[in-house]
Amino acid sequence: MVTFGYAIKHNYTADGTLQIQVRIPSIHGPFRLSDYGGQPVRNYTAEEDLPFYPSLILPHLPRYGDVVALTSLNEGRIDFMVMGLTGGSHSTSATGSGGPVQ
Numbered sequence: 001m002v003t004f005g006y007a008i009k010h011n012y013t014a015d016g017t018l019q020i021q022v023r024i025p026s027i028h029g030p031f032r033l034s035d036y037g038g039q040p041v042r043n044y045t046a047e048e049d050l051p052f053y054p055s056l057i058l059p060h061l062p063r064y065g066d067v068v069a070l071t072s073l074n075e076g077r078i079d080f081m082v083m084g085l086t087g088g089s090h091s092t093s094a095t096g097s098g099g100p101v102q
Helices: none
Strands: 004-013 018-023 050-055 066-072 080-091
Touching: 004 080, 018 066, 018 080, 050 080
Parallel strands: none
Antiparallel strands: 004 018, 004 066, 018 050, 066 080
16 A cells, blocks of 8 residues: 655664654644644644654655655555655745755
């Protein structure tokens, strides 16, 4: 199964594996709570609590809000791996600039 999410941060493990913190809207809620226009959101996960997923080598490191494609690593659809960048991004302002990916 392939799903899509928004890159938040990235880091490297001790063994050099790239990990990307990703918000998957269908699991963790919308990119921003304001996206729901004040409506209650039952499955919203705070940004600092989002999981990091292992990633394949990417052509460049994702920026905050870049859309990434993930694939499920098991049939339970709990574990994911980032398999690529889509070229899309969540527009966070009129200029399209967002916060930095750390």
